[in-house]
Amino acid sequence: MGEIPHLKTLVQRHEKSGFAVLGINTDKDAAKVKARCDESGITWTNIFDGTTKELCGAWGVSGFPTAFLIDREGVIRKTFLGIDAKELDAAIEELMKN
DSSP: OTTHHHHHHHHHHTTTTTOOOEEEEOOSOHHHHHHHHHHHTOOSEEEEOTTTOHHHHHHTOOSSSEEEEEOTTSOEEEEEESOOHHHHHHHHHHHHHO
C-alpha cells in the first residue's frame, strides 16, 4: 500500500493521455479490500483475486507489489517486482513518447 500516493500522482499527471492503473488484490476479505481502497482514495479499478489467485497465476506474479507497463496495443513493455518510483516514472515517460 506504500506505493499508493505515487500511483495517485501518476494517474493525475497522465489522466488525459490514456494512462491507467489497474489493481489486483489477493487479500482474503473483499469487503476489507474495498474499505481500504475507499479510505485510501483509490480511484482506479481494483480486482479482487481472493485466495485463488487465478489472475496472479495467469500473469506469473511471484511477489508483491508487481507492476506491468503495458502499451496501447496490449504489449507488456516492462515488468517491475517491487516498485521504484524513479524507474517506473522513467519507463512511463519513455513509453508515452511513442
